[in-house]
Amino acid sequence: MSRKNKFIVLFLITFCFCAVLTGSYTYFTKAEEMKSFKSDLYKISLKYESTWVKNYNYKERYEGPNGFFQVVASTGINMTVDDIARIDAEHVAKPYGSNPRISKITIDNVEGRLIEPSSDQFSEYQNTAEVVFKSPKSIIINGEVYDYIIIYADKYHINDIAKSVKFIE
Known part of the structure; x- marks a missing residue:
């Protein structure tokens, strides 16, 4: 392999590694292959x-x-929102493993929390991650008032899903 080809291969490996570490990649397909979910309830x-x-x-x-x-x-x-994230992350069943990461995330200009699983998450949780945020308006379901929305998704799609959330009237 020529020196130029070795450099190109090394560059591509480094680029992919950095993309994974920074989360600057996406697991979503092209925009035209996406669907929109709309919930009047939430x-x-x-x-x-x-x-x-x-x-x-x-x-x-x-x-x-x-x-x-x-x-x-x-x-x-x-x-x-911190209380809810901490309670969910520290649940006795360890749904996010023994050392989940909680970080701040913005959902349509509302601060929320992202819970990402640690590497020892049990396989039955299917790589589940969570985003929790306060709804701008209370949600009423069967006469009960709810103020927080939680989105569960696989860890590969959670960031892209969270970034796409918009509040509707």
Whole structure:
């Protein structure tokens, strides 16, 4: 292999490695292959993989061979977004492994928290990660008031899904 070819290969390996470390890559397909999810219940919209289909065993869950997302609400009475993230991350079942990472994330100009699993996450949790954020307006489901939205998704798609969330009226 020539010196020039070795340099090109080394450059490509370095570029890919850096992209993985910085999270500057995407697992989504092209924009025209994306679908839009809109929930009047949770008052949000988001983008997801066009190959995913609704799982009717859940209220709001879509999944496919390469990932999933699910939207739920939390009451969060007398709690902050940090409290909810910490409680979820430190749950006795260790759904995010023994050392999950909690970081700040912005969801349509609202501060939220991203929970990413550690490498020792149990396989039955299917690489699940979580984003939690306060809804600009309370959500009422069956007469119960909820102030927080939680999106579960596989760790490969969670950032792109979170970045696509928009609040709707």
